[in-house]
Amino acid sequence: MTNPPTPARLVVLISGAGSTMSAVLDAQQDASYGARVVAVISDRADAAGLVAAAEWGVPTSVVALADFPDREAWDRALADEVARHEPDLVLLAGFMRLIGAPSLARFGGRIVNTHPALLPSYPGAHGVRDALVGGAKVTGCTVMLVDEGVDTGPIIAQAAVEVWDDDTESTLHERIKNVERGLVTVTVGRMAREGWTVEGRRVTVGTATLKDTKGDA
Numbered sequence: 001m002t003n004p005p006t007p008a009r010l011v012v013l014i015s016g017a018g019s020t021m022s023a024v025l026d027a028q029q030d031a032s033y034g035a036r037v038v039a040v041i042s043d044r045a046d047a048a049g050l051v052a053a054a055e056w057g058v059p060t061s062v063v064a065l066a067d068f069p070d071r072e073a074w075d076r077a078l079a080d081e082v083a084r085h086e087p088d089l090v091l092l093a094g095f096m097r098l099i100g101a102p103s104l105a106r107f108g109g110r111i112v113n114t115h116p117a118l119l120p121s122y123p124g125a126h127g128v129r130d131a132l133v134g135g136a137k138v139t140g141c142t143v144m145l146v147d148e149g150v151d152t153g154p155i156i157a158q159a160a161v162e163v164w165d166d167d168t169e170s171t172l173h174e175r176i177k178n179v180e181r182g183l184v185t186v187t188v189g190r191m192a193r194e195g196w197t198v199e200g201r202r203v204t205v206g207t208a209t210l211k212d213t214k215g216d217a
């Protein structure tokens with residue numbers, strides 16, 4: 001079982017608006033939340049979430065791919081920057097790049113990502129658009145652990161969102177994000193407070209396992 005100290009040191013990686021990050025920062029105002037954001041790191045200097053994080057008084061930094069000779073050098077620099085903040089948990093909150101081997105080697109098993117679709121359906125950078133084009137009637141969001149694949153890590157939590165006939169990518173994504181902010185906030189808080197186990201592809205947050213509850217009915 002992975003059981004971080006409380007409050008868990010949380011490093012958040014963003015590429016954009018950072019509304020998921022802001023929801024976590026809001027939740028941690030309650031001292032019992034169990035996690036504390038110690039740094040926000042972006043691959044984009046123009047990510048609006050950096051301004052929001054600074055307004056919350058959280059240290060921010062930028063590790064931009066363009067500032068490095070190649071992808072491997074960027075991967076190493078990102079891992080170094082994350083490590084500098086000694087995280088117990090790393091949250092990808094709208095971070096639109098793949099996590100490379102250096103970060104997986106150092107923080108593997110405690111990097112959490114959120115994706116705007118019900119994985120394993122519609123992975124990748126356009127999960128909302130792909131669900132719409134694919135004719136899905138229900139989509140949603142997935143919180144998962146990060147592995148070396150594209151949105152292939154073990155699933156921690158999911159929530160469903162109905163697709164409406166008149167939805168556009170943007171109206172659907174906004175409805176998903178409303179649900180996703182709550183799902184991410186609750187899930188990260190529970191992981192920090194209660195720990196988690198991974199057996200094969202099955203993740204259990206807290207101590208209640210299927211084995212514990214079997215035969216209770």
Ligand code: GAR
Binds near residue numbers: 014019049093126177
């Ligand atoms: C969220 O919907 C998140 O799932 C998505 O970016 C949005 C971030 O919004 N991430 C991905 O698509 C990763 N594949 P935010 O910047 O307002 O938190």
